[in-house]
Amino acid sequence: MQALLSYDQSPPLGAPLRFFLTAPLFGILAGLLLLWSGPEALAARWTPAALALTHLITAGFMLQVMLGALMQILPVLLGANMANPMRVASVVHAEITLGALFLVAAFLSFSPWLFKLAALFSGLGVACFVGSAALALHGIASTNPTTQGLKLALLGLSVTLVLGMLLAVSLGWSLNLPLMLLADIHLGWGFVAWGVVLLAAVGYVVVPMFQLTPAYPGWFARYFSFSALAVLVLWTIAEFNQWVFVSAMLGTALVALVVLFAGVTLSIQRRSKRPRFDATQHLWQFAMLSALAACAVWLAARTFPLFDGWTGWPVLCGVLLLFGGFMSVIVGMLYKIVPFLVWLHLQNLGQGRVMAPNMKKIIAEREMNRQMLAHFASCALLLLAVWWPLWFVYPAGLALLVASGGLLRNLLSALSVHREHRLKIESLICADDLPLT
Template identity: 35%
Template sequence: MQPVLAYDQAPPFTLPARFFLAMPVWLACSGLVCLAWGSQAEAGRFSPVVLALTHLLALGVLGNVMAGAVLQILAVVAGAGYRHPGRLGLAVFWPLQLGVGALAGAFLTGFSALLFRLALACLVWGLGLLALVLTRGLLNSPARDATSRALAFAAVGLLCTVLFGGTMAAVFGWALPLPMTGLLELHMLAAALGWLLMLVAGVAVTVVPMFMLTPAYPASFMRVFSPALALAALLGALAVVAGWPRLAALPAIGAAAGFALLTLGRLQASRRPADPARRFWLTGMLALLLAQLTLAVGLCLAEAAPLWALATGWLWLAGFGCAAAFGMLYKITPFLAWLHLKALHPPRGALPSMHGFIDASAQARGWQVYLFWLASGLLWCAWPATAPLLGMATLALAGVLGHAHGRALWRYYRLRQAFLAAPDYPPS
């Protein structure tokens, strides 16, 4: 069952836009961290700089994109409108930004207990509120489509991610005697499967056929995948609790590979083969498949496990997560700008097309810079001395993304002001 889109329930454009604009800022911050400390990644995937970069990408970049997208999709797909969207946006936005900065700072300043406490308070508030809003909206919604079901499971995954991550922050903040290894495995499992993969899959069911003109996902997949992925995450968690962390990765490999292969099949049948956004999604699915390969190799080669684990994390976050997020943003930002301006009933011919906000050449340029960034990151995983190259590539990508989306939002603002200031507005 495909979702029925309730555009009349869409929140103000400022609600998702502030999250989307924060993304390139945190991407630029991660580039500066790479330039200053990136070569220290030789200490392993749990070195302070790697942990800081991981959370800058996971929370600052992906977290902002996903929060903005979730608040938009919840209203339009599930029909769950907001009474005070402006207050809601600020209540999630600022705690998230403060929490990301405090958490990255805690890692880079020698695991500062004070900063961990600040990060815990901010992120539990911001992300916990996001999960609660998502859960409440879905419980009150009559929607029963695949995207709404995936959002419901993703809300649980987000709560688990916040719970385990918050517990680890409390361990650092108050020196609690809790097992960090088990908490870390559960945190990564909930974040990778329960939140990131679940949310991207749920969004893909709607976004991929809608914007890239692909065949719809099979009805059987739409009914089965979300509970199957939740079961895979649960089995992985049970394996961690039982003391078999290596077995926890097996359900993840199967679920992720299955979704990637199915989505690749949809994308290959796209009626817009030259669409730059399609290239982002293709890259993301290939990166997701490669991540399962590096994960399997890391499990088999114990001596080289840290290198392969670092590459797996990069492919999951920068490859799969960021490719899907950037590809989605290049479609959603111009679409929302066009949609909200159309609701103002502008004069005939005054409203540009979606390509008038971000054209195909800008999208293609973004994908090319993204590919260079992704390759630079893989090189950094194998040879940390190349951190300056990754830092420059990160800053370049932040500039390209920030310019494209900032320009689109600025044109939206200018057109909105012009329409509202027209002498004959509102039209009869």
Template identity: 60%
Template sequence: MQALLSYDQSPPMAAPFRFFLTAPLFAVLAGALLLWGGPDALASRWTPAILAVVHLMTVGFMLQVMLGALVQILPVVAGANLERPLWVSAVVHAAMTIGTLFLAVAFLSFAPYWFAAASAFLGFAALVFIVAAAASLRGVPPTSPTISGLKLALVGLSVTVALGVAMAVSFGGSFSLPLLQVADYHAAWGFVGWGLVLLTAVALVVVPMFQLTPNYPNVFGARFMVLALAALAVWNAVDLFWPGPWATLAAAVVVAFPPAFATATLRLQQRSKRPRFDPSQHFWRLAMLSTLLAAMLWGAAVGFDTVGEWQGWPLLFGTLVIFGAFVSVITGMLYKIVPFLIWLHLQNLGSGRLMAPNMKKIIDEAAMTRQLRAHGVACLLLALATVWPEALVYPAGIALIVAQGWLALNLRAGMQVYSAHRRKLDALPPASMQLG
């Protein structure tokens, strides 16, 4: 099921890395905002502070890394070369960064002009990327489930962005929408239609390759991802026209997809050929367990009035999905992708004159492990803060800042290794002179 990898088609390193290095800073900002909001921020899922925190994480952290990863994955995995990747990356990254900051301010102020500005920048960034990615994939045959999944993920991203922009524009009074209902659609398309589909497409390659596991079962190929998008569309239609038990049943079908993927991944990890788990594998395990807990919480909220009437369950659900699942798995992938790309580019630049450093020395494994523990503590405190906000919101905010600041430092350390090795290469004579 794995796609053939073409490392010679890698884009310039600056193209994906600008996204990777920026993302943790938005998560640090989210932690600071949680400290500023205090216990009142966790009064419900609709407080201005929590809406800003959620979008700093989903757009500022998650989307930044996911788009940066796609800049690298499209040519290497799918053979789909972006036209002018440095230009596309620079424009998308700048517009996304500005738009995310504007969006956070918009939620804190609920001023229509901030929503208009945020939707303009974020909509433009998404449009540029989607058009560029679609153009690169045009004509690429679906020779693997990963290639099909990348195309489907762009559909999920398009719907997610369209719903988000529509809500942002509606806040300006241009038209009215059933915002609570559309917000649920927006979140579901973002987490399942975009996030899960992209993660599945990428995992088909990276989990067997980096974690030394067997391939995923065939059921998790293109059909799984198509069915996920179809289930979302059916749920939206049923919820709009036949709300009630049928809509709940349709939603349950959507909710079943993430735990199915998580269960398959955990089973593959049990069959890993590695003698011991490295930090990246532990991040994946935490993500998959959080996914299962989130699905069980959703089922409990639907099936039991005591849970469903608790105002904090959506916050706990969101914490498990965003921080426990997506931030964990994204961090685990960064710890594999970043050292590998640094090694690959240094190896190519060396041209036999100077060997690239070992990947394990680019980002120290002990530093990854310490950051993993800090992230685990942050996830636990954030989850418990939804139950006891008065006591734990401040420790949770501090823990989030520490964990994500640590991630930023670890990624910077990898870049410092790259810079130091480049200086050594620059000091060497050209390969032709060495041969002579």
């Protein structure tokens, strides 16, 4: 009941927006890193530049938007209100931003101090967020797949972070830990339990909502998150015990679950009632196709020893998943969430007397489409750069810079519409001599 009574408690606009506006800056840094490091960034999975690039996208771009979106989703969809959302947002945002920057600098320099600082700030930031979210979620029953999925995703984030901190601490203090094994498990938890489970939990709501599709099938929504987490736990046990065959089978089962998620999403998206696809729908579709391609690469490497021997295949998988998959879907979601939040905030500010500009006046459709094409071009160039790094890594870096700069410009244009319209409302309401609440 408490949740029901307070479910209009949308946090202040600044709480999610600071995360959303910071994310493209990490995309810009990733573009600059490609230009600075050249072919090394895509040469193999373990080069310092490849690790730095990966974490600019995961601990930088993705984590920023995912936590910012959760600041909004938890109270609005679940009725889980965080105490002091602005304070939590300010502290978490500063800590995870510094944590990601220290981590990237640590990979590039291998300075033990930077690894220690990265572990400290990322750890504090995520712990602060997960703690506040857990308090807000306390007493909220897991009655629907989205609530269940979000709770499991927060658990997935916590495990990913602990493993990541362990790796950073191990590098910071030169501890003798099995780094390769821990890194694989860190990746597995980050990708499946945090990334895919969170995306599915949010997808159950936003895919039908934004694209007017049928709902995800009941059996899928009910069991997907639990199945993914259960298989992941078993796979982790098998990896630790070095049960090679069992681990390979469970790894294949995890990839099959990702294929299922992408397949079901594409299938319901095909049944969208809307007459034409907009940028968000194109980006979701592109993301799911990229995920399927990444799964095909992984399965090919497991099946054909010759392909497995090519050092480029994990990089190919990473590019498909991070840039083609997560980055695409996140940009698509930002193009609905940011204009709607700005509209809602302005509409409330206008107290029903001053109409807010509609969503397409907040971010123009033409600009979203142009940025989407730049993003697709950057993904294509990154894929080509995996095969021909000398030829394509610089155009890919440049394209990533342009696409991320375009995203930042589009989000800033929403902020500028907000500022202008707010001033208009203030002057109109002051003219009426009525207080602005």
